[in-house]
Amino acid sequence: MLKFQNKTILVTGSGTGIGQAITKKFVENGASAIILGRRKEPLEETAEMLEEIIKDKQSNATVKIFAGVDVSDEKAVTGMFDALKSENVNLDVVVNNAGVSGPVTCFVHAPLDDFRSTVDIHLTGTFWTSVQALKVMKKGAKIITISTFFAEERPLEQRPYRFRSPYTASQGAKNRLVEAMSWELLEKGVMSIGTNPGPVHSDRIYKTVYPKAASEFLRVSGFEDLSPSEVEAANNEIVGLLGEDDETIKAGIKSAAEKLGKEETTLTNLLDKVKTIAEKIQKNTSTMIPDQQFLSQEQVATTVLTLADDEQAKILNGKIIPGDRVFYPVKPHIRSSVPKAEKNNLNGKRVLFGGMSPSEQSVSSWYSSITSMIEEKGGQLETSNDFDLAIHITGNLPDFSKLTELSRDEWDKLVDQFINTPAKWTQHALNDFVPGGSDDPRKFKDAKGRIVIIGPALPAGKKISGHERAKVEVFRGLLRPFVTTVNQELSDVLKSNVRVFLILPGTVDGKEPNDENIVNTINYLVSDEAASSSEVIFCPDETR
Structure with a gap:
């Protein structure tokens, strides 16, 4: 009898790539498969391949297709699991694999609709698929979530991925979501495990x-x-030609040159340069791996199959398993308490508060206290777009029992509160600091400005459970990789002195946040010293 015979698995984004490889590996080991994705054709081709394997293995397994299912689409995902429930299907393994590249550009230039869409697919798609899957899962079932090594593998280890801010934010939060779900699903006997594969051979990474x-x-x-x-307009026309034969490339270059009114030789040279840099990026990544080899899709599939083993899953429940083998050079992006500055850096600074309304309960006390202390230090509160310092307060996590019991509307509001709104506010502030910089990155060089996001505090109290901290960390895990990625772009790519900082109040042992610590940190962050440091995330209430 095959290892997963009489078991049923569901893999999101299973028509191509890694998702297809994972599904294939399970079916080779006897499992029935439910495959889904946005496009019907690849799913049908995958189903034919799986049927051949089933026939060869004589496992009596089945394959079921759900085409047109985008994991970010609430109705599509809910409807799929309602259909499975009506058919008395029980899932033994759910693999959250679906994903997209998202915008690959500096955050200031990224369309916010694309930013939101990337978060919806990677993070919200993972959350809602997991929650709805519980309808058809029994004790012993597993939810396996695939993230990436370019994110927040651990809360204190940031791995910024330039040009991929919504992607890194989502991946960091997914890792923390895996941990939170392991607490919440314990009573149901469902296990939650994450894995962060390193660079994997795939069309998406090479062609996109x-x-x-x-x-x-x-x-x-x-x-x-x-x-x-x-340059952007030209690349939009010609980058898709990479990997094509010489005649196709030549014809494509000619067409693009006529459309854009540019010389063919210029566009040919540009495409050659893109190819050279893309190959260099690949090579630089491979040098961080001992054998300099990216993982194959089959190797990732083998990892997921191993994690789905009953005994392994019990041991690894709640863990994020690194599968990347990448020795990533990690800088110290996070700092605890900041010494009280002797110099008052806030005197005369024009300060703009924005984002959430100060009247909202989770913001009001912080807003009143922090604005008063800033004014005492000589800061001037602004309402126009002429300012030196922009501050956004997300507010705290509202009171609720479990993430996995939230409605979709409640979840969406949290995602808006802790990433979409801060991202929108940050981008607007960047555009105010550097007008026209979104389209002309040259304007960012040597420009100055400070943006401070004050994120949700850790829960306070004498007896705080691991689950309570884990819930908050999902949303702190959105902001940490977002800020580190945006700052890497500002400093290393745009050569700018504009900075985005994140302050995370509270302590792991449940002490109340101290507003004076927050203001002292802000005072430090507007100094020249802060701009030259790699530390961009501050936990001012924590002490060694």
């Missing part, structure tokens, strides 16, 4: 991510006599 990253480097750094907007 690396070329788009190379294109963005050229938009920022410049190419021949083209303006940044011209």
